[in-house]
Amino acid sequence: MSFSSSVKDELSRQMPGARHCQIAETAAILSLCGRVKISASDHFWIEIHTENVAVARKYFTLLKKTFNIRIDVSIRQGIGNHKNRTCTVAVTHHEDAMRVLQAVKLIDPYGEIEENLSLAQNVVLMQNCCKRAFIRGAFLAAGSISDPEKFYHFEIACATEAKAKQIQGLILSMGIEAKIVLRKKYFVVYIKEGNLIVERHGSTSCAYGAGEHPHSQGDARECEPAGKL
Numbered sequence: 128m129s130f131s132s133s134v135k136d137e138l139s140r141q142m143p144g145a146r147h148c149q150i151a152e153t154a155a156i157l158s159l160c161g162r163v164k165i166s167a168s169d170h171f172w173i174e175i176h177t178e179n180v181a182v183a184r185k186y187f188t189l190l191k192k193t194f195n196i197r198i199d200v201s202i203r204q205g206i207g208n209h210k211n212r213t214c215t216v217a218v219t220h221h222e223d224a225m226r227v228l229q230a231v232k233l234i235d236p237y238g239e240i241e242e243n244l245s246l247a248q249n250v251v252l253m254q255n256c257c258k259r260a261f262i263r264g265a266f267l268a269a270g271s272i273s274d275p276e277k278f279y280h281f282e283i284a285c286a287t288e289a290k291a292k293q294i295q296g297l298i299l300s301m302g303i304e305a306k307i308v309l310r311k312k313y314f315v316v317y318i319k320e321g322n323l324i325v326e327r328h329g330s331t332s333c334a335y336g337a338g339e340h341p342h343s344q345g346d347a348r349e350c351e352p353a354g355k356l
């Protein structure tokens with residue numbers, strides 16, 4: 128398992144305690160790997176597609192805990208050149224899908240889906256705990272991290288510049304410098320060496336921005352026991 132995969136696997140098993148953070152993390156996963164289907168009769172359906180079981184597991188658990196709704200999970204095994212399996216986690220019941228979209232603010236008060244599933248309002252991201260939860264969800268959905276014992280690199284690949292800028296802004300608001308580079312068709316938000324400190328405490332992975340390390344700041348509560356990115 129790669130370092131990224133093992134971090135994601137750990138993060139997928141940790142659940143934020145507060146409902147506001149659960150909603151923020153759900154919003155990030157939906158925004159980065161979700162899609163909304165609307166039928167001719169205005170029936171909404173939301174689903175995420177991912178090749179990473181950890182992402183599917185986390186999203187499923189978040190939806191169950193936060194909304195207690197019916198969720199359909201399917202796994203498709205690819206064939207030929209596309210051998211990777213794809214997990215689909217779907218909310219197919221219209222009222223349930225609307226509840227989720229309204230809670231995560233991916234839909235505006237008039238029932239319009241925001242372009243490219245960008246957050247309609249940043250109200251779900253007012254608090255620092257929720258900003259962290261959002262970045263954690265974004266990392267799970269579209270990120271990678273190198274083993275910090277070799278070199279520091281943390282990145283999140285976004286399909287649109289608007290999403291990349293939103294994540295960059297969130298990271299900056301925590302005092303960590305993040306840059307954006309266009310790679311293939313993705314806008315990649317990345318943090319360079321020296322701006323990120325990652326620690327692993329047994330089963331817990333923690334990433335801190337420079338200057339917010341618990342030993343230098345004397346406040347480890349932000350990270351334990353849930354392990355916050």
Ligand SMILES: [Zn+2]
Nearest residue numbers: 147148256257
């Ligand atoms: Zn929160």
